[in-house]
Amino acid sequence: MIELYPPIEPYDHGLLDVGDGNFVHWEACGNPDGKPAVMLHGGPGQGCTPGMRRMFDPARYRAVLFDQRGCGRSTPHASDPATDMRHNTTEHLVADLERLREHLGIERWLVTGGSWGATLAVVYAQRHPERVSEIMISSISLTRPTEIDWLYRGAGRFFPEQWERFRAGAPSGGDDLVAAYARLLEDPDPLVRAEAARSWCAWEDTVLSLEPGPTVHNGPVGERDLAFARVVTHYYSNAGWLEPDAVIRDAALLGGIPGVLIHGRRDLSCPVDTAWELARAWPGAELLIDDGSGHRGSDVKRAWMLETLARFADL
Numbered sequence: 001m002i003e004l005y006p007p008i009e010p011y012d013h014g015l016l017d018v019g020d021g022n023f024v025h026w027e028a029c030g031n032p033d034g035k036p037a038v039m040l041h042g043g044p045g046q047g048c049t050p051g052m053r054r055m056f057d058p059a060r061y062r063a064v065l066f067d068q069r070g071c072g073r074s075t076p077h078a079s080d081p082a083t084d085m086r087h088n089t090t091e092h093l094v095a096d097l098e099r100l101r102e103h104l105g106i107e108r109w110l111v112t113g114g115s116w117g118a119t120l121a122v123v124y125a126q127r128h129p130e131r132v133s134e135i136m137i138s139s140i141s142l143t144r145p146t147e148i149d150w151l152y153r154g155a156g157r158f159f160p161e162q163w164e165r166f167r168a169g170a171p172s173g174g175d176d177l178v179a180a181y182a183r184l185l186e187d188p189d190p191l192v193r194a195e196a197a198r199s200w201c202a203w204e205d206t207v208l209s210l211e212p213g214p215t216v217h218n219g220p221v222g223e224r225d226l227a228f229a230r231v232v233t234h235y236y237s238n239a240g241w242l243e244p245d246a247v248i249r250d251a252a253l254l255g256g257i258p259g260v261l262i263h264g265r266r267d268l269s270c271p272v273d274t275a276w277e278l279a280r281a282w283p284g285a286e287l288l289i290d291d292g293s294g295h296r297g298s299d300v301k302r303a304w305m306l307e308t309l310a311r312f313a314d315l
Contacts, residue, residue, distance in 0.1 A: 001299060002299045002302040002303050002306070004051070004054035004055060004302065004306070005053075005054045005055070005056065005057060005058060006054070006058075007050065007053070007054060008029050008030065008053050008054070008058050009029070010027035010028055010029050010053075011028060011029065011030075011032060012027070012028040012032075013025070013026060013027035013028070014026060015073075015074075015075070016066075016096075016099065016100055016103055018069070018092075018095070018096045018099055018100075019087075020084075020087035020092075021076065021084075021087075022069050022070075022074070022075070022076070022087060022088075022092075022096075023074060023075050024066050024067060024068065024069060024074045024096055024100070025066060025067045025072060025073035025074045025075075026064060026065065026066040026067075026100055026104075027048075027064070027065050027066070028062060028063065028064050028104070029053045029056065029058065029062075029063045029064075029065070030053075030056055030057070030058040030059070030060075030061045030062055030063045031058060031059055031060060031061065031062055032062055033062070034059070034060050034061045034062040034063075034313075035060060035061050035062065035110065035133075035312075035313050036061075036062045036064065036104075036106045036108070036109035036110065036133075037056060037061050037062070037063050037064065037109055037110040037111070037112060037309075038063075038064045038065075038066070038097065038100075038101075038109050038110070038111055038112070039052050039055070039063065039064070039065045039112055039113060039117075040068075040111065040112065040113030040117035040118075040120045040121050040124075041065075041067070041068065041072075041113065041116075041117055042113070042114050042115035042116045042117045042139075043068070043071065043115075043116050043228060043231060043232055044068060044071075044116045044120075044231045044232050044234075044235045045068070045070060045071045045078065045227055045228040045229075045230070045231025045232050045235075046071065046072075046116075046228055047067045047068075047071040047072025047073070047074075047224070047227075048065045048066065048067055048072055052065055053065065055112075055305060055306070055309065056309060057309070057310065057313060060313040061309070061313060062106075064100070064104065064106075064109070066096075066100060068093055068096070068120075068231075069087070069088045069092060069093065069096065070083060070085070070088050070227060070230070070231050071224075071227045071228065071231055077223060077227055078226070078227040078230045078231050078234075079223035079224075079226035079227040079230070081186070081188065081190075081193065085230070085231075085234050088231065088234065089235075089238075089241050090119075090120065090123060090143075090235070090240045090241050090242060091241065093120055093124075094120070094123060094124050094127050094128075097120075097124050097128075098128060098131070101131060107131075108130070108131055108132065108133045109131070109132070109133060110132075110133050110134045110135070110136070110309075110312055111124060111125060111132050111134075111135050111136075112135070112136040112137065112305075112309075113137055113138075114137065114138040114139040114140075115138075115139045115140075115141050115269070115270065115295070116141060116143065116232075116235070117137070118137035118138065118139065118140045118141055118142070119141055119142050119143045119240060119242075119247070121135055121137050122135070122137065122142070122247055122251075122254070122278070123242070123247060125253075125254055125257060126247070126250050126251075126253045126254065129253055129254065129256075129257060132257050133257075133258075133312075133315065134257065134258045134259070134312045134315060135254070135257055135258070135259040135260070136259070136260045136262070136305065136308045136309065136312065137259075137260075137261055137262070138261075138262040138263065138301060138305065139262075139263065139264070139267060139269070139270055139295050139296075140261055140263055140270060140274055140275040140278060141269075141270045141274060142242075142247045142248065142274055142278065143235070143236070143239060143240035143242060143247075144239070144242075144244050144245065144247075144274070145239050145244055146244075147270065147271075147274060148178060148236045148239060150271065151207065151269055151270075152166075152177055152178050152203070152236075153177065155207050155268060155269075158210075158268065159206050159207070159209075162202070162203065162206040163203070163206075165199070165202070166199060166200075166202070166203040166206075169181070169184075169195070169196065169199030169200070170184060170196070170199075176237075178233055178236045178237045179233075179237040181196055181199075181200055181229070181233045181237075182230075182233035182234055182236075182237040184196035185197065185200075185226075185229055185230040185233055185234075186230075193226060193230075194221045194226070196229065197221050197225045197226045197228075197229040197230070198221050198225070200229040200232075200233065201221075201225050201228070201229060207268055207269050207295075208268075208269065208294075208295060208296060210266075210268060210294065211266070211294040211295065211296050212296075213296045213297075247278070248277055248278060248281050249281075251278060251281035251282040251283075252281070252282075252283060254282045254283070254285070255282075255283035255284065256283075256284075258284070258312065258315065259282055259284070259285040259286065260285070260286045260288065260304075260308045261275050261278065261279050261282075261285060261286065261287045261288065262288045262290075262301055262304050262305060262308070263275040263287070263288070263289050263290075263293075264289070264290050264292070264293025264294045264295065264298065264301060265289055265290065265291045265292075265293070266291075266292065266293060266294040267293070267294050267295040268294065268295065269294075269295040270295060272289060275287060275289070276289075288304050290304075
């Protein structure tokens with residue numbers, strides 16, 4: 001078992017006003033004079049966890065974590081049906097990152113994240129390459145329509161019974177279940193929203209069920225589940241507001257930024273071809289694929305992440 005750094009508490013934290021009535025929660029851990037790095041959580045809508053702090057050497061890194069709009073400790077929370085989602089898009093999150101960087105007085109920082117966090121990391125770096133010193137991403141997704149279709153339709157070939165239940169949870173969905181669930185999660189009836197969130201999270205768990213590790217969502221539907229389901233369907237029904245191949249097309253903008261991509265060949269949520277395509281298009285990027293890992297963390301992937309962060313700490 002690969003040991004992460006010991007648990008640590010933030011030395012600073014706050015709520016940053018990012019406009020449109022939104023406040024994002026941020027925290028800083030480790031060495032205030034260390035190398036700046038920012039962690040981008042997945043989902044979209046999952047929020048940060050204390051375990052994310054343990055990826056960074058507290059003696060060498062000034063690690064910043066923040067909850068993206070609508071989730072975690074940011075406000076207003078997407079679990080509240082009154083929360084307006086119009087001001088929660090990829091471009092809003094990119095702007096939030098810049099505002100947070102400026103608020104903390106950071107000139108350049110290492111950017112890291114996994115799954116949806118990989119999309120946000122790459123898009124942010126393409127918009128602001130001069131602000132990014134290095135990139136490390138894992139379980140790579142680029143939020144392309146083909147990837148979303150695979151996750152919420154194609155992967156059903158592995159789980160036909162569970163996918164039938166998922167499809168039945170949005171009977172008006174037709175060929176676009178993601179959009180159908182997004183509508184259900186905006187329904188004025190709290191019971192409709194809760195059942196949609198339960199069905200959505202059950203499918204997310206199903207796709208991860210071949211991998212070792214605890215179930216992410218279990219028990220009664222809570223605020224975290226409602227926010228996650230609402231945010232992720234909001235983003236994915238709009239394909240992240242990104243042109244289908246724009247992130248790959250613009251990968252040349254990342255040239256000169258040291259990058260490491262870490263992926264598991266058994267990742268059913270995010271098939272490895274996306275990571276491979278991005279690595280081919282990104283000048284100088286290093287792609288590490290573990291044949292035994294899936295979407296979740298593994299000893300091999302964690303070891304690669306820790307080694308990469310240790311190497312980048314000296315740059």
